[in-house]
Amino acid sequence: MRPYDPGPGPAPRxxxxxxxxxxxxxxxxxxxxxxxxxxxxxxxxxxxxxxxxRPWALxxxxxxxPGILWxxxxxxxxxxxxxxxxxx
Numbered sequence: 001m002r003p004y005d006p007g008p009g010p011a012p013r014x015x016x017x018x019x020x021x022x023x024x025x026x027x028x029x030x031x032x033x034x035x036x037x038x039x040x041x042x043x044x045x046x047x048x049x050x051x052x053x054r055p056w057a058l059x060x061x062x063x064x065x066p067g068i069l070w071x072x073x074x075x076x077x078x079x080x081x082x083x084x085x086x087x088x
Contacts, residue, residue: 009051012056015043015057016053017038018042026067029068032065035060
C-alpha cells in the first residue's frame with residue numbers, strides 16, 4: 001500500500017488561481033484585486049519551498065495591474081456620470 005500523496009502544495013495552485021483571476025480581471029476588472037493578493041501570497045509561500053509556480057504568480061500580478069486600473073477608471077467615469085446627472 002502506498003502512502004497518500006496529496007500532490008503539489010497549495011502555493012502552486014494559488015499561483016494558477018492568481019493567473020486565472022488576473023485574466024478575468026483584464027476582462028471585467030472586478031477580480032483584479034483578488035488576483036494581485038493571490039499572486040503576492042503565492043510568491044511568499046513559494047519563496048522557500050522551491051516548488052514550481054513562480055511564473056504563474058508573476059503573470060497573475062502583471063495581469064492584475066491593468067485590471068485594477070480599468071476598475072478604478074470605470075468607477076471614476078461612473079461616479080462622474082452619476083454626479084453630472086444629479087446636478088441638473
